[in-house]
Amino acid sequence: MRPENQQYREQIVERLKAAGVTPTQQRVEIAAILFARDQHMSADQVLAVVNTASPRVSKATVYNTLGLFAEKGLVREVIVDPAKVFYDSNTSNHHHFYHADTGHLTDIDPAAIQIQALPSLPEGTIAEGVDVIIRIRDVD
Amino acid sequence: MRPENQQYREQIVERLKAAGVTPTQQRVEIAAILFARDQHMSADQVLAVVNTASPRVSKATVYNTLGLFAEKGLVREVIVDPAKVFYDSNTSNHHHFYHADTGHLTDIDPAAIQIQALPSLPEGTIAEGVDVIIRIRDVD
DNA sequence: GTCAGTGCAAACCCTTTGCAGAAAG
DNA sequence: CTTTCTGCAAAGGGTTTGCACTGAC
16 A cells, blocks of 8 residues: 555545544645554654655645644654654554664564553643653664 | 752762762762752753852853763653753652643652563663653643 | 645754863873 | 863754745635
């Protein structure tokens, strides 16, 4: 199911509508890339990929769109690198390895990690999400 | 044990030396603030606090020093906010609540959370650290 | 036709860097 | 004295914003 596939693009349009997002050309373009498979991309990477195809999408729109998708739950923001945000097209419950040397993110099998006894939250607050990041590096 | 206390500052000097860090005036100044208690501070906050006292420390030195302290294991970097890094003066094993509305970090009792079965790492890598962040917000 | 979305470029903010002068040992 | 550190200001890099134009419905 390639991003340029017509049928695939129609699925994307439906998915955006379902999330309450107006499916503009640019948003479909970006979504088609992100949703092609489970992956972690920075805004920069999305911008680079989207602009290998036409129509072109501006940097501002890529940032706006990724922010919108995150807000609507279509992607998940992953904050592991002080320099940039990653957007994860896999929104199901899972955690990450972060390879410090390469800056690469990898999913951790959700079954392999479990939080035991979620601690009681500060009064008047609710949990929005739990992020587990295992920072790894190459052996010497 | 106030940061301006002479005896306290001597302890700081020893602690820096033990970590292999030359105890310059500015570094001791910064360390005295950070190590006064377990806390989470951004570079900006450190800069603001250090400059309420004399001698003044420049922005460049604050950044350099915090980076150096992190590298030497004197503080721990906490990456939860894409906009800035927090430095945690508590280097023991523990995790964090991150209050999205206020940008405030709180420690989680280490006993309250446990990772079950650390997953097998990608080949040729070793774990450098495990970060658990529970993102919370105020109830509506 | 109306309102939301897009593009461009400039602005922003945290962080890093280059280099000359100052401090540590 | 030599080497490391500090301060200043400028540069850097990801992200956001203001505003006029374009597209969606």
